Amino acid sequence: MMRAEIRLGGNGGQGIILAAKVLAEAAGIYAGLNVVQSQIYGAAARGELSKADVIIDDGDIYTLEISSADLLLCLSQEAYDHFKNELKPEGKLVLDEFYVKDYDQLDKRFLAFPISQMSKDLAGSEMFSNMISVGILTVVGGYFSEEHALKAVEKNVPKNFLDMNLKAVQMGFEEAKKKLKKNC
Amino acid sequence: MAKIELMSGNDVAVKAAIIAGCTFYGGYPITPSSEIAEGMAKALPPVKGKFIQMEDEIAGIGAAIGASLTGAKSMTATSGPGFSLKQEHIGYAVMGEIPIVIVNVMRGGPSTGMPTYPAQADVMQARWGTHGDHEIIALMPCSVQETFKLTIEAFNLAEQYRVPVILLTDEIIAHMREKVEIKEKNEYKIINRLKPTVDPENYNPFDTKHGMVPPLAPYGEGYRFHITGLTHDHTGFPTSKPDLVEKLQERLRDKILKNRKEFDWYEERMVEDADIVVFAYGATARSAMRAIKDARRENIKAGLYRPITMWPFAYDNIRKIAKTAKQILVVEMNLGQGLGEVERGVAGTKCKVKFLGKANGELITPTEILSKIREVSNV
Numbered sequence: 001m002m003r004a005e006i007r008l009g010g011n012g013g014q015g016i017i018l019a020a021k022v023l024a025e026a027a028g029i030y031a032g033l034n035v036v037q038s039q040i041y042g043a044a045a046r047g048e049l050s051k052a053d054v055i056i057d058d059g060d061i062y063t064l065e066i067s068s069a070d071l072l073l074c075l076s077q078e079a080y081d082h083f084k085n086e087l088k089p090e091g092k093l094v095l096d097e098f099y100v101k102d103y104d105q106l107d108k109r110f111l112a113f114p115i116s117q118m119s120k121d122l123a124g125s126e127m128f129s130n131m132i133s134v135g136i137l138t139v140v141g142g143y144f145s146e147e148h149a150l151k152a153v154e155k156n157v158p159k160n161f162l163d164m165n166l167k168a169v170q171m172g173f174e175e176a177k178k179k180l181k182k183n184c
Numbered sequence: 185m186a187k188i189e190l191m192s193g194n195d196v197a198v199k200a201a202i203i204a205g206c207t208f209y210g211g212y213p214i215t216p217s218s219e220i221a222e223g224m225a226k227a228l229p230p231v232k233g234k235f236i237q238m239e240d241e242i243a244g245i246g247a248a249i250g251a252s253l254t255g256a257k258s259m260t261a262t263s264g265p266g267f268s269l270k271q272e273h274i275g276y277a278v279m280g281e282i283p284i285v286i287v288n289v290m291r292g293g294p295s296t297g298m299p300t301y302p303a304q305a306d307v308m309q310a311r312w313g314t315h316g317d318h319e320i321i322a323l324m325p326c327s328v329q330e331t332f333k334l335t336i337e338a339f340n341l342a343e344q345y346r347v348p349v350i351l352l353t354d355e356i357i358a359h360m361r362e363k364v365e366i367k368e369k370n371e372y373k374i375i376n377r378l379k380p381t382v383d384p385e386n387y388n389p390f391d392t393k394h395g396m397v398p399p400l401a402p403y404g405e406g407y408r409f410h411i412t413g414l415t416h417d418h419t420g421f422p423t424s425k426p427d428l429v430e431k432l433q434e435r436l437r438d439k440i441l442k443n444r445k446e447f448d449w450y451e452e453r454m455v456e457d458a459d460i461v462v463f464a465y466g467a468t469a470r471s472a473m474r475a476i477k478d479a480r481r482e483n484i485k486a487g488l489y490r491p492i493t494m495w496p497f498a499y500d501n502i503r504k505i506a507k508t509a510k511q512i513l514v515v516e517m518n519l520g521q522g523l524g525e526v527e528r529g530v531a532g533t534k535c536k537v538k539f540l541g542k543a544n545g546e547l548i549t550p551t552e553i554l555s556k557i558r559e560v561s562n563v
Contacts (some may be wrong), residue, residue, distance in 0.1 A: 062474035
């Protein structure tokens with residue numbers, strides 16, 4: 001039985017809820033797994049700590065909340081400080097080293113990417129950090145295929161921005177693959 | 185062809201309402217039900233329906249009641265304190281026998297309480313929030329898929345029995361996204377209210393010649409009749425004659441109670457040989473499903489009874505369980521609202537009732553339920 005708990009943490013405005021929705025659709029609709037997606041509801045205003053969860057399972061999902069994640073994304077220092085202890089011992093931590101400066105370098109579970117810088121290089125803004133993250137999490141998690149992720153992006157982003165979003169996700173795929181290779 | 189979509193409970197309630205034939209929404213947005221208002225505002229115009237955001241909660245349900253009397257399938261949605269404000273009009277809909285659907289997404293209370301946190305705090309408000317002797321139908325989903333199904337059923341029951349029906353959901357089910365299968369509209373059984381076959385001049389809105397549920401004429405088609413919150417006779421005009429009032433009260437009760445077997449919805453898991461049966465509903469039942477599986481792994485014979493039709497309460501179902509199970513463990517996100525009803529159900533049997541309740545804005549976890557199962561099973 002496979003159950004995977006993914007937590008996305010960042011600041012309001014970084015687009016993590018959309019990223020969580022994309023991951024959930026990739027797993028639930030396109031890979032045919034069961035999925036529950038939820039988020040902190042209410043006052044996650046721009047700049048404040050924000051969280052979105054995705055639970056993936058090949059069976060029925062009864063436990064609706066994440067106690068400790070298999071895969072944790074931290075796009076901000078605050079998210080890291082807040083959620084770092086809610087990661088399984090064998091879990092994986094993806095962090096944006098552009099914003100998360102102060103982290104445990106000895107923690108073998110982390111994979112650092114300059115996610116926001118990558119987005120700036122790609123489009124001159126940090127707007128695509130969330131989709132780069134989707135690409136990275138797809139590869140690092142391995143719960144569904146790259147194609148599933150691309151389909152889910154297509155369904156969820158505005159048409160005018162589709163090309164850039166797809167590029168961002170692909171950038172995430174590539175960087176994650178490079179990093180995983182290096183780590184092996 | 186069926187479509188699989190990833191949707192939240194609130195979004196799917198909108199989808200289901202439209203499939204059920206809803207053409208009117210009157211309401212006032214309130215967390216955590218606001219997405220229903222937002223969704224209906226988008227979904228109604230394309231089906232030539234009307235969405236009105238009223239000045240407050242009371243006016244919201246008032247508008248829904250008025251629209252229903254013109255023949256529209258009508259809906260409102262709210263949460264905790266908003267549900268409190270709607271109670272007077274819920275009573276009016278009971279007395280006037282006006283079909284409407286009220287979705288109440290439960291949140292922490294009393295008063296404004298905890299707007300963004302889950303609770304199951306309105307179980308008793310749904311039952312007795314409006315005054316006077318009355319029966320009420322309340323349905324409780326435990327998943328997004330079931331929210332879809334029960335929203336359609338809520339409309340069906342409202343239309344069939346000329347009653348307000350409450351869909352009692354919670355913040356967790358309302359906001360989480362899950363996969364939902366949605367079929368073509370014509371694959372669902374949709375019930376429409378009975379319309380009169382008599383001429384307008386011979387029509388009486390509370391005529392019970394043909395059964396406990398009188399046909400309801402829509403205003404605007406030439407049928408002129410009176411609706412009142414006062415006790416009334418078959419013409420709809422007020423009466424306080426004890427014999428007529430008694431007949432009315434009994435019929436309002438009986439049309440629901442005597443038909444309850446038609447919508448006696450519940451789920452049982454591993455109850456047959458269970459020593460301990462968990463009684464849980466809504467999001468809490470999901471945790472309980474996990475907990476009883478884990479308990480079985482520890483050789484504790486645990487089962488689950490999940491009421492889907494919460495009101496009228498199925499005392500008989502509880503009594504049946506009480507004959508075989510040693511204990512029933514009531515688990516709910518409140519301080520014991522379903523507990524008393526379960527105790528009534530087991531009365532006179534040897535079955536013991538235990539309780540695990542929480543009203544602090546946190547979902548009760550499978551681990552907490554398992555610990556309680558162990559504790560009361562003396563393991």
